[in-house]
Amino acid sequence: MEANRPTSVLIVGGVAAGMSAAARARRLDEHARITVVERGDHVSFANCGLPYHVGGDIDDADDLIVHTPETLRAALGIDVRTRHEAVALDTVARTLTVRTDAGTRLLHSDALILAPGARAVRPPIPGLDSPRVRTLRTVEDAAALRAAADDGARTALVIGAGFIGVETAESLARRGMDVSLVDTAPHPLPPLDGDIAHHVAAELVRLGVDLRTGTAVARITPGADRDTATLTDGTTVEADMIVLATGTVPDTAVFEDAGIACERGAIVVDEHGRTSAPGAWAVGDAAQATDPVTGARRPVALAGPTNRAGRLVADDIMRPDTARPLPVPIGTAIAQVGDLTVALTGANHRDLAASGTGFHTVHLHPKQHAGYFPGAATIHLAVHFRAGDGRLLGAQAVGADGVDKRIDVLATALRAGLAVGDLIDLDLAYAPPYSQAKDPVNIAGLVGSNVLDGTLRLWHAHDLDAVLAEALVLDVRTRAEYDAGHLDAAMLVPHTELRERVGEIRTATAGRPVRVLCESGVRSNLAHRILAQAGFDSAALSGGMMTLRAALGGRLAAVAH
Structure with missing residues (x-):
């Protein structure tokens, strides 16, 4: 037994964080007494799979059970006690009082890991106690x-x-x-x-x-x-x-009452998960994290970061000299919605604006693989990056195929601290059934780099009212696309006719700026380069009409037909 290594570890809460910590602690020390107390009936289950059991995708509820107390005892020698609810903590005596079916018990530990998770928010709605x-x-x-x-x-x-x-x-x-x-x-x-x-x-x-x-x-x-x-x-x-x-809130009242520092209910921890109490760590949905992009302090209720953090807390307890700090979650998440996949990583537009961060956003609508290969489908992609140095801040995407791959690449790039221009050089796998020679992630880098160096100037859907009041809107799509739906105030000049009609456009602007749009942003980029080099105050609509329709929804009918 190494000096100062705890002989007993007590973990409050199982499932992701608690069981990850317990399993890692056992792998690092075969002799420590490891006890997990869980107030529910199941200590290790796939909570992310619950909606899919309700819907029938996962037919048998038992398939959601990852481990039982018996399997954990057999495989890892962990003492798992279900239906044990923590009701009091003495941080000086290092004792935990738990309520069981047989009454209360007092448990002692050298090291305490708090992984109580979160509880469901119950709004003050009359009738919410209905059995339905x-x-x-x-x-x-x-x-x-x-x-x-x-x-x-x-x-x-x-x-x-x-x-x-x-x-x-x-x-x-x-x-x-x-x-x-x-x-x-x-x-x-x-x-x-x-x-x-x-x-x-x-x-x-x-x-x-x-x-x-x-x-x-x-x-x-x-x-x-x-x-x-x-x-x-x-x-x-x-x-x-x-x-x-x-939604949920951290389930930490017992520990806050015991004097452990909390902020808005979340347990305050340092870079190794240590709490304000000696010999106590916290991890998972109940522990506070600082957003690496915006600086916001809040818990992150995501399974991946929670599992990884549990492991690292066990490292800090069992071998603190070599334990790595807990990485700050960047908030990568994904969901299936019908035939679509939607995913995000990092900060969103709203939080970036609220934080005062100067940033740019590019909107793209590439195909997930070569357009000539059967099954090509559009990915709607938005990438946020910092003004000035171009450091990646966040990304979101939705589409029928290929979304998970792109968000995972962008999440990795964000974690690595890459700038948007670095995306150009990522050497990503290509074959016609899987991608394009310029992957959507590479394209995001190309467009973002053009924005940073001034080659491309953008306007956005949220600028529409100001644009309609102050600028000439130039639609550079085809006549057929224009007739199928356009902004009422837009002047149609297909991009293939633009060079020959520059004089006509100059007359129409009457000294005003010109704001260009197309269907997805590609042709308006070309048009912007022509107009900018002809001396116009020009900008192209980020993501084109595809983004404008999505951003405005039903409000578009007031300015378009």
């Missing part, structure tokens, strides 16, 4: 919802359009149920930028989901056969089952 209302946090929750659907429930209301809410709504809709999805945010998956979320919303509607954004549930009225939810916009929704997916 369930959260989706445990295997039992998923089994109950699945049983209700199997037993004939035909209508469902999902409150909250975050990742769990959207995945649950999609799963139930694919079962053939009538599903309503309600959220106060203006679009589903609020961490997404609006133009990316537009495609998610459209796919949910295509699946038959009754999407209600910008409103909330005011009250729930239980009925004999179904409940009725009254929304703040005055409408009502009837449902046989109601899924509460309004």
Whole structure:
């Protein structure tokens, strides 16, 4: 036994962070006494798979169970105690009081790891205690919802359009149920930028989901056969089952009461996961992290970072001299929505603007593989990077194929501290069924580099009102594209005619700036170069009409036909 290595490790909470820490601690020390207490019935289960059991993709709930106390004891020699709830902590005596079915017990440890996770937010909605209302946090929750659907429930209301809410709504809709999805945010998956979320919303509607954004549930009225939810916009929704997916908060009250430093409920930790109490570490959904892009301090409830952090906390306990610091999560996430995949990494437009960071955004709509190869599909991609040095800040994408690959590459580049211009040189795999000779990630680098060095000047969908008031809008698409839908104020000059009609455009501007648009941004880039070199105050619409339609949604009808 190495000097100063703890002989006993007590872990509060299992699942991702706790069990990752326990398993790593055992691999590093065969002789330490490792105990895990978990208040639920399952200590190691796939909580990310819960919506898919509800929807029927995962048929047997037992498939969600990764390990049981018996298998953990046999494989790792870990003492796992379920239905043990932490109710008090003495940081001086290093004792934890737990409530069990047989009464309370006092446990002691040399090293304490707090991985209590988070609890579901329960808004103050009258009627929320109806038996038809369930959260989706445990295997039992998923089994109950699945049983209700199997037993004939035909209508469902999902409150909250975050990742769990959207995945649950999609799963139930694919079962053939009538599903309503309600959220106060203006679009589903609020961490997404609006133009990316537009495609998610459209796919949910295509699946038959009754999407209600910008409103909330005011009250729930239980009925004999179904409940009725009254929304703040005055409408009502009837449902046989109601899924509460309004987010989570760190489940840390016991430890905050014990004097462990917390901020807005999240346990404050250092770069190794150490808390303010000697001999105590915290990890997972209940621990605070600092956003590496915006500096915001908040917990990050994502399985990947949580599992990795649990391992590193165990390293700091068992071999502190060589333990690596916990990497700060950059927030990479992905979801399936019908036939689409949506993913993001790093900061979004809203958070960057709120942080005061100077940044640029490029919007692209490349194919996921060679356009001439069958099955080519569009990826809608947005990349944010810092003004000045071009350092990557975030990216989002949605499409039918190839989204996961691109976001994973961009997440790796962001973690490595690369600038947008560095994306040009990434040597990515190419063959016609898989990519293009210039991968969408390479293209993002090319466009971003042009923005940084001034070769390309952009205007954005959110600039539309100012552009219509102050500039000549030049549409450089074909006549057929223009006739199919265009901005009312736009002047049509196809990009192939631009050089011959520069004089006509100069007359039409009457000294005003000219703001160019096309369908996706490619032709307007060409047009901008011609106009800029002819002396015009020119800029091209980032992402073209494809991004403008997605960003404005129904509001586009007021300025276009």
